[in-house]
Amino acid sequence: MEDLIDGAMTFEAETAGVRVLVQAYFLEEQSDEAQAQFVWAYRIKIINESSKTVQLLNRHWIITDANGKVQEVEGEGVIGEQPVIGTGQSFVYTSGTPLSTSSGFMHGSYEMQDENGDHFFVEIPTFSLDSPYYSLKVN
Numbered sequence: 001m002e003d004l005i006d007g008a009m010t011f012e013a014e015t016a017g018v019r020v021l022v023q024a025y026f027l028e029e030q031s032d033e034a035q036a037q038f039v040w041a042y043r044i045k046i047i048n049e050s051s052k053t054v055q056l057l058n059r060h061w062i063i064t065d066a067n068g069k070v071q072e073v074e075g076e077g078v079i080g081e082q083p084v085i086g087t088g089q090s091f092v093y094t095s096g097t098p099l100s101t102s103s104g105f106m107h108g109s110y111e112m113q114d115e116n117g118d119h120f121f122v123e124i125p126t127f128s129l130d131s132p133y134y135s136l137k138v139n
Contacts, residue, residue, distance in 0.1 A: 003092055004045050013125035017050025018085075018112065020124050026131045027096065033133050040129045041096040042106070044078075046122075048085040050114070055084045056091070057119070058111040066101035078110075102133035 004010060004023055011022045023043045030039040048054055061073040076082065083091040097106065107126035113119050 004043060011125040011127040013123040014049075015122040016112075016120050017048070018054060018110075018122045019047040019049055020110070020122060021045045021047070022125060022127045024106075024127050024129055026129075028132075031131065033102070036100045037098060038100070038102050038129075038131050038133065039096060039098045040131075041094055042127065043092065043094045044124070045090055045092045046083075046085060046110070047090040048087055051087060052114040052116065053084060053086045054112045054114050056082055056110050057113055059108065059124075060111070061097075061106055061108040061124075063097055063099070063104065063106045065099045065104040069100075097129070099129060102131045104129045 004021060008023045013020050021044065025041045025043075027039040027041055031037055046056065056077060058074065058076055059078055063071045063073065079093045079095060085091050105126055105128045108124040110122045110124065111119060112122050
C-alpha cells in the first residue's frame with residue numbers, strides 16, 4: 001500500500017498511542033473554478049504505537065469551506081474497510097472531498113476499538129485544503 005509522500009506538508013495528531021498523519025492535495029483536473037467546484041484528495045496514515053491491536057470502526061469528519069459553511073460526515077470505517085491495525089503496524093488510505101470554495105479545512109475523529117473491546121476516539125488533525133485559486137484578502 002502506498003505511503004506518504006516525502007517533503008509534502010504533513011499534519012499530525014496522536015491519541016492513546018494511535019498517530020494520524022494527513023497530507024492533502026488539490027486535484028486541478030477534477031476542479032472547475034467557473035463552476036465553483038474544487039476537489040482535494042487526502043492521504044492518511046494511521047500508525048498504532050500502542051501496546052494493543054486496534055480496529056477502526058467509524059469516522060466523523062467536520063469540513064469547513066472558506067465561507068464558514070460546515071458539513072459533517074459520519075460513517076462506518078474508511079474507504080469501505082474497518083481495518084485492524086496491530087501494534088507497530090500502520091494503515092494508509094486515500095480519499096477526497098469537494099468544496100464550493102477554493103479553500104477550507106477538515107478535521108475529525110475515528111472511533112476505535114482495542115483488543116479488549118474498549119472503545120475510544122482518535123483525533124484526526126485539522127488540515128488545510130488549499131488551491132491555486134485561493135487568495136488571502138486582508139482589509
